[in-house]
Structures are given as structure tokens and as C-alpha cells.
Amino acid sequence: MRGTHSVMVQNKRIRYDFDIRRNLTIIQGDSATGKTTLISMIEEYYENGPVSGIELRSDKECVILSGRKWRNDLAVIQDSIVFIDEGNEFIFTDEFSASIRSTDNYYVIVTREGIPSLPYSIEEIYGIRDSGKFGALKQVYNEFYHLYHAGKRQEIKNFGMIIAEDSNSGYQFFQSVVERDIICKSAKGTI
Amino acid sequence: MLNIYYGRMSEAIFNTAVYFKNVYEDSWITDSFSKEMILDVDKSIVLGNGVIDSPVLGKIAPVSLSGGVKTLILMKNEPQKIFNASTCGNNCAKWILKIGEMQDITINLRHLMDFGRSSFDIHILNTDQVVHSMKELVPVAGIFV
Numbered sequence: 001m002r003g004t005h006s007v008m009v010q011n012k013r014i015r016y017d018f019d020i021r022r023n024l025t026i027i028q029g030d031s032a033t034g035k036t037t038l039i040s041m042i043e044e045y046y047e048n049g050p051v052s053g054i055e056l057r058s059d060k061e062c063v064i065l066s067g068r069k070w071r072n073d074l075a076v077i078q079d080s081i082v083f084i085d086e087g088n089e090f091i092f093t094d095e096f097s098a099s100i101r102s103t104d105n106y107y108v109i110v111t112r113e114g115i116p117s118l119p120y121s122i123e124e125i126y127g128i129r130d131s132g133k134f135g136a137l138k139q140v141y142n143e144f145y146h147l148y149h150a151g152k153r154q155e156i157k158n159f160g161m162i163i164a165e166d167s168n169s170g171y172q173f174f175q176s177v178v179e180r181d182i183i184c185k186s187a188k189g190t191i
Numbered sequence: 192m193l194n195i196y197y198g199r200m201s202e203a204i205f206n207t208a209v210y211f212k213n214v215y216e217d218s219w220i221t222d223s224f225s226k227e228m229i230l231d232v233d234k235s236i237v238l239g240n241g242v243i244d245s246p247v248l249g250k251i252a253p254v255s256l257s258g259g260v261k262t263l264i265l266m267k268n269e270p271q272k273i274f275n276a277s278t279c280g281n282n283c284a285k286w287i288l289k290i291g292e293m294q295d296i297t298i299n300l301r302h303l304m305d306f307g308r309s310s311f312d313i314h315i316l317n318t319d320q321v322v323h324s325m326k327e328l329v330p331v332a333g334i335f336v
Contacts, residue, residue: 014247030280031259032233036208037248086258086278087206112277113301114336130247140247 001060001079001104008057009041010139016041016128018144020081024120025108027144029127034142035110038128039064039085060106071099079104086110092117122148163187193291196273196299196316197335203273203299204265210274211261212254217241219268220253228286232260259283263290270296277301302336303329 004021016038027035043064045054056062061080065073066088074082082105090096091109097117100107109115126144161183164171171186178184196203204210219225226237233256235245245251253261259279263286266274276287276298284306290296297316306313310323317335322328 030282032257
């Protein structure tokens, strides 16, 4: 799966509207912002469809992954947006990180704990915020917002040396790409 | 005293929502301290045994409270057990400190919770150190999470 996918899920009381941009999205933030409610609504829609009273619009199927049978369930999920609520300890296992690398799904994971084995961007860590009432209904409208920013990227000019922290791939990368008149040194892990 | 173990802890109850669903008692919800926490964190009012008025979800059962509040209620009512407090957001931190002032509790944190700018007493079990501010806490706890 590639690109950005929009998801809208709502019932009579609450509406979520958000875009998923990368294969790994993390949801964190304060308690009582509606993280578990979002997951529950997606699960109820998946199990019961429109007769659940929930409306869900997305160009990809939205599914929930949880519990001890996650391996079997994941084996048959393709081209979907997979939501995982907190309380699922399997997300911290090497087996899980290896399993999702061979899939074409996008994953939205609720966790405050870091997952070192998964390569997600800090730009894809979101909180959920209440953006007020939606339309004429007394429906709360929730959206995702960035919790962190990588900062503005700046072009660095007029430098004569690059010091790479490591002596392996990082150092070799810079050594290959820098212009000839710029010196590239390795700190060999000492900085 | 509030005791915190940072990082993975096998004896801690990880899925606090499931545990809460199966052990909570009505008296835990109607307790005045719980009512205050529910109002502050979830912006919800406890109407009576088992019924809570949520501004978003309407009338709900205790199992539909936020994960953070459910964990706070467990900490208060089962202080002998160790709960995964990474189910609590930063808006629960002041309540964790209050519970720790009222009774001895041990919690497990797997992320750096922000306990605010005021001073506090937290015993970090990993290093057996007592810290009094986030400035003291972060360099110690940061090693483990």
C-alpha cells in the first residue's frame, strides 16, 4: 500500500476524520481523548457493518488486530489499515515487527511506550483532539494532531568537514555522497 | 510513597482495562476520590452505582471510562498490586502523585510521564533513588525507557 488514505468514522455522538500517511502511525496523548473509543467503533463496524449504526468511509478496509491469535489473523489481512489498541503486548516482540514487514498493510498503533524494533517517524506520532461540535448535530468532532515535529529542515552551507558518528554505514554513506573538496571523518562512536 | 519501576516488569498487570472490567466494585466508582478523578480526567459525572454521565458518550458503565482513569482507580483500590501506568496520560500524573501521598504504591512505567513542575517524592526502584523534580527524574528514568 502506498500514499495517503483518509478515514472517517462516526456514530451519532462522535466523529473522527483523519489521514494515514505512512505504514506506521502511532497514537499517544492524554487519557480520555478517545483513542480506545476510535478503536472500538472501527471494531464494531468491522464485525457488524453499517447495521452497527456506525458509518465508516475509507478506500481501504479498516481492521482491528488484537489478542493471542494475532499471528493467524495477520496472515490473512492484506491491503488494509490495521488498528491495534494499547494492551496488546505482542507489538513489542521481534516476531511482530518481522511479520508486519512482509505485509502491505498500514498500521495504526495506540501506545505510549516506544517500539524500538519498528521504524516509525516522529512526524507520524499523533494525539487526538476534540475540534468542537460537528454540523448541526451535538456530535463531537475529533481529529489527529502532531505531537512532535522534527523541526524545520535547513540547508547547511559553507562547511568543510563532515564528522559521522559511526564508522560503518553512516560514515560510508557520507563518504560516498559528499563533494570531493569536503573532508569526511569517522568519530568511531566516540561522540 | 510513590515507587516506580521503569521499563518492562513481568509482575506488573499490563492490560489494566481487562483487569478492571473483571474486578472493579461499585464502591470504587462512587468513592469521592474516584468521583474527583473521573470529573477531572474524563470530564464525566458519577450519577450512581455503575452509571456515569459522559459529555461525549452519554450515560456509560464504568468499563467505558478512559483507560487512564480505570488504572488510577485500580492503583487507589488495590495498592498491593503493580499496574502498568503507561495506560495513563500526562493528565493522570497529578492523581498518581496524590495516591502516592495517601498510601504506598508501586507502579510500572514504560514511558517518561511528565509529573509537572512542582516538587514531588518519587522512589525509582531501578536505582533505589528518590527524586524530587522532573529535572532529577529524567536522567535516571531515561536510561530504562
